[in-house]
Amino acid sequence: MKIFYGVQATGNGHITRARVMAPRLRAAGIEVTYLFTGRPWEQLFEMEVFGDYQWRRGLTFHTHAGRVSYLKTAVENNPTHFWRDIRSLDLSGYDLVITDFEPVTAWAARLRGIKTIGLGHQYAFPQDIPITGDDIFARNIMRYFAPATTGLGLHWHHFGQPILPPVIETPEPGPVQQNKILVYLPFEEIHDIVHLFQGFRDYQFHVYTHHYIEHKPPHIHIKQLSRAGFQNDLRDAAGVVCNAGFELACEALQMGKKLLVKPLRAQMEQLSNALALEATQLGAVMPELDAVAVDYWLKNGRTIQVVFPDVGQAIVEWLLKGEWRVDLDWAMSIWDRVVYRDPAHHTPLAVPA
Known part of the structure; x- marks a missing residue:
């Protein structure tokens, strides 16, 4: 064939x-x-x-x-x-x-x-x-x-x-660092992302992006896109913050990471994905970049593993x-x-x- x-x-x-x-x-x-x-x-x-x-x-x-x-x-x-x-x-x-x-x-x-x-x-x-x-x-x-x-x-x-x-297809999760959060928000401005997480100094945020920012707090780590590096950080992260696309959320669920999504505005697919995650209680949703929502999720977010x-x-x-x-x-x-x-x-x- x-x-x-x-x-x-x-x-x-x-x-x-x-x-x-x-x-x-x-x-x-x-x-x-x-x-x-x-x-x-x-x-x-x-x-x-x-x-x-x-x-x-x-x-x-x-x-x-x-x-x-x-x-x-x-x-x-x-x-x-x-x-x-x-x-x-x-x-x-x-x-x-x-x-x-x-x-x-x-x-x-x-x-x-x-x-x-x-x-x-x-x-x-x-x-x-x-x-x-x-x-x-x-x-x-x-x-x-x-x-x-x-x-x-x-x-x-x-x-x-x-x-x-x-x-x-994801690697088997290893030991989890409870304060490590993987972040992939490619449709948001990098300065907005840094501003969102700058107050949570008890956590380490690993942010994957095409962009570069010179001044940032030491607990926020800016990383260039790399499949191998991304998978390594996903393996031992406790949670994932991402837009409400499909594939990364699947990987997070498969590896048992708590999940917080921010859907793209005026994008039906992502808004519907966020609705589906809430309806099945598989993840949390913040409609905007919201430090209050992040704080609640970090402290109370539900962790569930879905083995596909x-x-x-x-x-x-x-x-x-x-x-x-x-x-x-x-x-x-x-x-x-x-x-x-x-x-x-x-x-x-x-x-x-």
Whole structure:
């Protein structure tokens, strides 16, 4: 089997999921060509697992101060260039196209009538799941940004729908430093992040960012993005503070880290993720960067570990069968293997309703 696999690279979550899928696809004897869009080529890092991958400019969302800027998004995305990328993408000779919310691949396949599997969190949104912040613009983004003929939606909970647990692979957690907090807030201003945490001197905050700041308190550690460094800090951190994206929250839950999310304003997916975390009691939410919310969470935040099965391998086996339809019984058979437990005592917890 030969697959063309498009990955949205605006954030790191889609790439992280592709890192899990790549070795499993290769081990199954599937030949894969990867395409990454939505981020400058020079900002992609540690990409060896994807071999001789392709890159296009694609489309991306622009943010400022924790809010999606639709005006800047419209101005800075070039529709002529985007259309040229779609028309020039060569999909001949491929048996199947996978898109992880990557629009160039999705639209190139759609125009050529090629079967497309949409793999990712966004493909859960057509189902009956917790949604807020919805409007006609947000609905159209979800429907038309990277369309697929079959969606493999992923979420933290099934909500009684034919969706799957996250595709995730994390190292086993080691001994936890109770005062260590991992921070990844890429859509917030770095000075706002430092200001948020500067009063909590009993904790060590490890902040991953593209930005640099010269003056900061010694308990706030600014680090450049590195997959290995990030995973090392995640392994022994007690908690994670992040935007309400999907993949990092999955990693935090899998490793039993308490979780505090700050959703992007005017971004339906992140607002809905925050709602889902609250509804399932898997994480805490602060609508704005709020020191009072941080203080309460540091002292009272709930820690729960969600052990997800190897969903990536289940998807590879599903692909090889060639039927490519999502069956509720199949999805539920995977959810039956999810385990919820207290990470401190390794005791089972009740499954969220």
